[in-house]
Amino acid sequence: QVQLVESGGGLVQAGGSLRLSCAASRSRILFSINSMGWYRQAPGKQRELVAVITSGGSTNYADSVKGRFTISRDNAKNTVYLQMNSLKPEDTAVYYCNRNPPYDSWGQGTQVTVSS
DSSP, X not given: OXXXXXXXXXXXXXXXXXXXXXXXXXXXXXXXXXXXEEEEEOTTSOOXXXXXXXXXXXXXXXXXXXXXXXXXXXXXXXXXXXXXXXXXXXXXXXXXXXXXXXXXXXXXXXXXXXXX
């Protein structure tokens, strides 16, 4: 069973930046062949996919974060990153990483809070 550990969240003012990291306990080969995604869940809302990176490095973003967030991966470290710039209060949520499509199990997530 894969374990996913997210980190890097925190409290930031609107317009600020954060960089999230996600370490996956998976063999490098198995990690590298999977598309990975960053998801978020705001209070009272369903979890949504905000960014995806394929095994080949192609990326895709939800319209709400396009141009502000950048997803990247380091297959040698089994790690996925999410660089978040120009943060807005509506980006406040718990952020999770997972395969895309997701495994059944999720990590604990990392809280991102953006103050206005």
